[in-house]
Amino acid sequence: xxxxxxxxxxxxxxxxxxxxxxxxxxxxxxxxxxxxxxxxxxxxxxxxxxxxxxxxxxxxxxxxxxxxxxxxxxxxxxxxxxxxxxxxxxxxxxxxxxxxxxxxxxxxxxxxxxxxxxxxxxxxxxxxxxxxxxxxxxxxxxxxxxxxxxxxxxxxxxxxxxxxxxxxxxxxxxxxxxxxxxxxxxxxxxxxxxxxxxxxxxxxxxxxxxxxxxxxxxxxxxxxxxxxxxxxxxxxxxxxxxxxxxxxxxxx
Numbered sequence: 001x002x003x004x005x006x007x008x009x010x011x012x013x014x015x016x017x018x019x020x021x022x023x024x025x026x027x028x029x030x031x032x033x034x035x036x037x038x039x040x041x042x043x044x045x046x047x048x049x050x051x052x053x054x055x056x057x058x059x060x061x062x063x064x065x066x067x068x069x070x071x072x073x074x075x076x077x078x079x080x081x082x083x084x085x086x087x088x089x090x091x092x093x094x095x096x097x098x099x100x101x102x103x104x105x106x107x108x109x110x111x112x113x114x115x116x117x118x119x120x121x122x123x124x125x126x127x128x129x130x131x132x133x134x135x136x137x138x139x140x141x142x143x144x145x146x147x148x149x150x151x152x153x154x155x156x157x158x159x160x161x162x163x164x165x166x167x168x169x170x171x172x173x174x175x176x177x178x179x180x181x182x183x184x185x186x187x188x189x190x191x192x193x194x195x196x197x198x199x200x201x202x203x204x205x206x207x208x209x210x211x212x213x214x215x216x217x218x219x220x221x222x223x224x225x226x227x228x229x230x231x232x233x234x235x236x237x238x239x240x241x242x243x244x245x246x247x248x249x250x251x252x
Contacts, residue, residue: 001123001250003182004031005241008052009129009214011184015121018043018101022116022127022184023053029245032061041067043102047129048113049079059086071097071104073113073129105176108169110134110162115169117176123250126173126183126206132215133166133198135159140194166198170205179207182250187227189219200230210237210250 004012006027012035013020019035019042035042042065046054054076061068070087077083077090084090089097091106093114098104106114111130118125133139138148138159147156183206185199203211211231213224221242231238239248 001121001182002247003210003212003239003250004247005212005214005244006031007244008217009127009184009186011127011212011214013118013125013182014038014040015123017041017121020045020102020118020120020125021058023047023129024058025052025055027244029243031245036061036064041069041101043069043071043104043118045104045116045118045127046070046072046076047116047127048073048109048111049076049081050112050130053113053129054081056082073106075113107131107173107176110165110169115173117173117180123181124177124179126180126185128183128185128202128214130186130215131166131169132186132188133163133194133201134191135162136194136197137192139163140197167201170202174205177206179209181209182212183208183210184212184214186215187213187224188215189223195219195223196227196230199227203231203234203236208236210239210248212239212248213241 002014008025009023010025011022019040021044044058071089072087074090074092093108096105103119105117109115109129109131113129115129115131116127147158150157185202187199189195216224225240228238
Protein backbone atom coordinates (compact mmCIF):
# COMPACT_ATOMS: atom_id res chain seq x y z
CA UNK A 1 0.00 0.00 0.00
CA UNK A 2 1.38 3.39 -1.01
CA UNK A 3 0.38 6.70 0.57
CA UNK A 4 1.06 9.90 -1.39
CA UNK A 5 0.79 13.42 0.02
CA UNK A 6 -0.90 15.76 -2.47
CA UNK A 7 -1.30 19.08 -0.66
CA UNK A 8 -2.72 20.42 2.62
CA UNK A 9 -5.16 17.63 3.63
CA UNK A 10 -5.14 15.83 0.30
CA UNK A 11 -3.79 12.30 0.02
CA UNK A 12 -3.91 9.41 -2.41
CA UNK A 13 -3.78 5.84 -1.11
CA UNK A 14 -3.02 3.11 -3.63
CA UNK A 15 -3.61 -0.52 -2.76
CA UNK A 16 -3.35 -3.67 -4.87
CA UNK A 17 -7.08 -3.35 -5.68
CA UNK A 18 -7.93 0.35 -5.85
CA UNK A 19 -6.95 3.99 -5.35
CA UNK A 20 -8.46 6.32 -2.74
CA UNK A 21 -8.23 10.11 -3.07
CA UNK A 22 -9.03 12.11 0.06
CA UNK A 23 -9.92 15.82 0.26
CA UNK A 24 -8.35 16.93 -3.01
CA UNK A 25 -7.66 20.65 -3.22
CA UNK A 26 -4.48 21.14 -5.26
CA UNK A 27 -1.88 18.93 -6.86
CA UNK A 28 1.29 21.04 -7.25
CA UNK A 29 3.54 18.04 -7.89
CA UNK A 30 1.30 16.56 -10.61
CA UNK A 31 0.44 13.24 -8.97
CA UNK A 32 -3.11 12.82 -10.27
CA UNK A 33 -2.54 12.41 -14.04
CA UNK A 34 -0.64 9.15 -13.56
CA UNK A 35 -3.18 7.88 -11.04
CA UNK A 36 -6.00 8.57 -13.48
CA UNK A 37 -4.20 6.45 -16.05
CA UNK A 38 -4.19 3.45 -13.72
CA UNK A 39 -6.65 0.66 -14.57
CA UNK A 40 -7.55 0.41 -10.88
CA UNK A 41 -10.89 1.82 -9.70
CA UNK A 42 -10.63 5.22 -8.01
CA UNK A 43 -12.72 6.35 -5.07
CA UNK A 44 -12.81 10.11 -4.47
CA UNK A 45 -13.82 11.28 -0.99
CA UNK A 46 -14.46 14.86 0.15
CA UNK A 47 -15.08 15.35 3.86
CA UNK A 48 -16.75 18.77 3.67
CA UNK A 49 -17.40 21.87 1.59
CA UNK A 50 -14.47 24.09 2.68
CA UNK A 51 -12.44 25.08 -0.34
CA UNK A 52 -9.24 23.64 1.14
CA UNK A 53 -10.91 20.19 1.28
CA UNK A 54 -13.14 20.24 -1.79
CA UNK A 55 -12.38 21.32 -5.36
CA UNK A 56 -14.85 20.94 -8.20
CA UNK A 57 -11.94 19.95 -10.41
CA UNK A 58 -12.50 16.38 -9.19
CA UNK A 59 -15.56 16.10 -11.45
CA UNK A 60 -13.42 16.69 -14.55
CA UNK A 61 -11.75 13.35 -13.88
CA UNK A 62 -14.91 11.58 -15.05
CA UNK A 63 -13.95 12.38 -18.64
CA UNK A 64 -10.65 10.52 -18.19
CA UNK A 65 -11.72 7.67 -15.95
CA UNK A 66 -14.67 5.31 -16.29
CA UNK A 67 -14.31 3.39 -13.04
CA UNK A 68 -14.39 6.36 -10.67
CA UNK A 69 -16.73 6.69 -7.69
CA UNK A 70 -17.47 9.92 -5.81
CA UNK A 71 -18.32 9.83 -2.10
CA UNK A 72 -19.05 13.29 -0.71
CA UNK A 73 -20.23 14.65 2.58
CA UNK A 74 -23.84 15.82 2.53
CA UNK A 75 -22.81 19.34 3.53
CA UNK A 76 -21.20 19.78 0.09
CA UNK A 77 -24.66 19.36 -1.39
CA UNK A 78 -26.33 21.47 1.28
CA UNK A 79 -23.92 24.32 0.58
CA UNK A 80 -24.64 23.97 -3.14
CA UNK A 81 -21.04 23.30 -4.03
CA UNK A 82 -22.15 20.35 -6.17
CA UNK A 83 -25.30 18.97 -7.77
CA UNK A 84 -26.94 15.83 -6.46
CA UNK A 85 -26.18 13.92 -9.66
CA UNK A 86 -22.46 14.71 -9.52
CA UNK A 87 -21.71 12.30 -6.67
CA UNK A 88 -22.45 8.60 -6.49
CA UNK A 89 -22.97 8.68 -2.73
CA UNK A 90 -23.85 11.49 -0.33
CA UNK A 91 -22.93 10.51 3.22
CA UNK A 92 -23.60 12.00 6.64
CA UNK A 93 -22.34 10.83 10.02
CA UNK A 94 -23.21 7.17 10.56
CA UNK A 95 -23.80 6.34 6.89
CA UNK A 96 -21.88 3.57 5.15
CA UNK A 97 -21.17 2.50 1.60
CA UNK A 98 -19.91 -0.95 0.74
CA UNK A 99 -18.98 -2.68 -2.50
CA UNK A 100 -16.71 -5.58 -3.42
CA UNK A 101 -13.52 -3.56 -2.77
CA UNK A 102 -14.18 -1.04 -0.01
CA UNK A 103 -16.31 -0.26 2.99
CA UNK A 104 -16.60 3.46 3.73
CA UNK A 105 -18.05 4.80 6.97
CA UNK A 106 -18.73 8.48 7.50
CA UNK A 107 -17.84 9.36 11.08
CA UNK A 108 -18.34 12.67 12.85
CA UNK A 109 -16.59 16.01 12.95
CA UNK A 110 -16.68 18.88 15.42
CA UNK A 111 -16.31 21.21 12.44
CA UNK A 112 -18.02 20.87 9.06
CA UNK A 113 -18.94 17.61 7.37
CA UNK A 114 -17.54 14.24 8.34
CA UNK A 115 -14.40 12.21 8.88
CA UNK A 116 -13.81 8.91 7.07
CA UNK A 117 -13.06 5.30 7.91
CA UNK A 118 -12.20 3.21 4.85
CA UNK A 119 -11.60 -0.53 5.03
CA UNK A 120 -9.99 -2.15 2.01
CA UNK A 121 -7.59 -5.02 1.40
CA UNK A 122 -7.51 -5.88 5.08
CA UNK A 123 -6.43 -2.36 6.05
CA UNK A 124 -8.33 0.26 8.03
CA UNK A 125 -7.69 3.87 7.04
CA UNK A 126 -8.82 7.08 8.78
CA UNK A 127 -9.00 10.59 7.35
CA UNK A 128 -10.02 13.22 9.88
CA UNK A 129 -11.29 15.95 7.56
CA UNK A 130 -11.55 18.92 9.93
CA UNK A 131 -11.99 16.84 13.09
CA UNK A 132 -9.57 18.33 15.63
CA UNK A 133 -9.21 20.19 18.91
CA UNK A 134 -9.14 23.54 17.15
CA UNK A 135 -9.25 25.74 20.27
CA UNK A 136 -6.49 23.97 22.21
CA UNK A 137 -4.51 27.20 22.61
CA UNK A 138 -7.15 28.53 24.98
CA UNK A 139 -6.75 25.42 27.15
CA UNK A 140 -2.95 25.43 27.30
CA UNK A 141 -2.07 29.11 27.77
CA UNK A 142 -2.43 29.03 31.55
CA UNK A 143 -5.34 31.45 31.68
CA UNK A 144 -8.65 30.46 33.22
CA UNK A 145 -11.56 31.60 31.08
CA UNK A 146 -15.06 30.45 30.31
CA UNK A 147 -15.18 31.99 26.85
CA UNK A 148 -12.59 33.13 24.34
CA UNK A 149 -12.87 35.17 21.18
CA UNK A 150 -12.36 33.27 17.94
CA UNK A 151 -10.81 35.54 15.33
CA UNK A 152 -11.54 32.90 12.68
CA UNK A 153 -15.30 33.12 13.14
CA UNK A 154 -15.69 36.44 14.93
CA UNK A 155 -17.56 34.90 17.86
CA UNK A 156 -16.99 33.96 21.47
CA UNK A 157 -16.48 30.25 22.04
CA UNK A 158 -16.23 28.03 25.12
CA UNK A 159 -12.92 26.13 24.70
CA UNK A 160 -13.79 23.45 27.26
CA UNK A 161 -17.14 22.78 25.64
CA UNK A 162 -15.49 22.63 22.21
CA UNK A 163 -12.95 20.13 23.50
CA UNK A 164 -15.74 17.99 24.93
CA UNK A 165 -17.43 18.01 21.50
CA UNK A 166 -14.19 16.84 19.93
CA UNK A 167 -13.63 14.10 22.51
CA UNK A 168 -17.26 13.07 22.09
CA UNK A 169 -16.65 12.46 18.38
CA UNK A 170 -13.62 10.32 19.25
CA UNK A 171 -15.78 8.33 21.64
CA UNK A 172 -18.29 7.67 18.86
CA UNK A 173 -15.51 6.51 16.53
CA UNK A 174 -14.22 4.14 19.19
CA UNK A 175 -17.61 2.42 19.12
CA UNK A 176 -16.69 1.38 15.57
CA UNK A 177 -13.00 0.56 16.02
CA UNK A 178 -10.04 1.13 18.29
CA UNK A 179 -7.25 0.84 15.72
CA UNK A 180 -6.11 2.14 12.34
CA UNK A 181 -3.33 1.08 10.02
CA UNK A 182 -3.08 4.66 8.75
CA UNK A 183 -4.54 7.86 10.20
CA UNK A 184 -4.34 11.24 8.43
CA UNK A 185 -4.87 13.93 11.04
CA UNK A 186 -4.48 17.75 11.36
CA UNK A 187 -1.32 19.09 12.99
CA UNK A 188 -1.82 22.77 12.26
CA UNK A 189 0.64 25.24 13.78
CA UNK A 190 -1.77 28.13 13.19
CA UNK A 191 -3.71 26.95 16.22
CA UNK A 192 -0.89 28.32 18.33
CA UNK A 193 0.19 26.95 21.69
CA UNK A 194 -0.99 23.37 22.06
CA UNK A 195 -1.43 22.78 18.32
CA UNK A 196 -0.52 19.10 18.71
CA UNK A 197 -3.08 18.53 21.47
CA UNK A 198 -5.85 17.18 19.22
CA UNK A 199 -3.53 14.71 17.48
CA UNK A 200 -2.07 13.63 20.82
CA UNK A 201 -5.55 13.00 22.16
CA UNK A 202 -6.33 10.99 19.04
CA UNK A 203 -3.33 8.65 19.32
CA UNK A 204 -4.10 8.36 23.03
CA UNK A 205 -7.53 6.92 22.15
CA UNK A 206 -6.60 4.70 19.19
CA UNK A 207 -3.88 2.24 18.25
CA UNK A 208 -2.40 3.81 15.11
CA UNK A 209 0.30 2.10 13.07
CA UNK A 210 1.17 5.19 10.99
CA UNK A 211 0.20 8.80 11.63
CA UNK A 212 0.33 11.14 8.62
CA UNK A 213 0.03 14.83 9.56
CA UNK A 214 -2.03 17.21 7.45
CA UNK A 215 -3.52 20.73 7.36
CA UNK A 216 -0.07 22.22 8.09
CA UNK A 217 0.42 24.07 4.78
CA UNK A 218 0.43 27.57 6.29
CA UNK A 219 2.77 26.70 9.16
CA UNK A 220 5.19 24.58 7.13
CA UNK A 221 6.32 20.96 6.94
CA UNK A 222 8.67 21.14 9.91
CA UNK A 223 5.93 22.40 12.20
CA UNK A 224 4.13 19.08 11.79
CA UNK A 225 7.25 17.09 12.70
CA UNK A 226 6.79 18.17 16.32
CA UNK A 227 4.34 15.27 16.61
CA UNK A 228 7.09 12.68 16.22
CA UNK A 229 8.22 12.94 19.83
CA UNK A 230 4.69 12.04 20.92
CA UNK A 231 4.16 9.24 18.40
CA UNK A 232 7.53 7.72 19.30
CA UNK A 233 6.47 7.61 22.93
CA UNK A 234 3.41 5.51 22.15
CA UNK A 235 4.91 3.27 19.49
CA UNK A 236 3.22 4.89 16.51
CA UNK A 237 5.18 5.38 13.30
CA UNK A 238 5.20 9.01 12.13
CA UNK A 239 5.50 10.24 8.55
CA UNK A 240 7.69 13.36 8.44
CA UNK A 241 6.32 14.67 5.15
CA UNK A 242 8.79 17.06 3.53
CA UNK A 243 7.31 17.88 0.12
CA UNK A 244 4.22 17.67 -2.05
CA UNK A 245 4.19 14.37 -3.93
CA UNK A 246 6.10 12.55 -1.18
CA UNK A 247 5.24 8.87 -0.85
CA UNK A 248 5.56 6.20 1.81
CA UNK A 249 5.13 2.47 1.44
CA UNK A 250 3.23 0.38 3.95
CA UNK A 251 3.35 -3.41 4.15
CA UNK A 252 0.31 -5.19 2.77
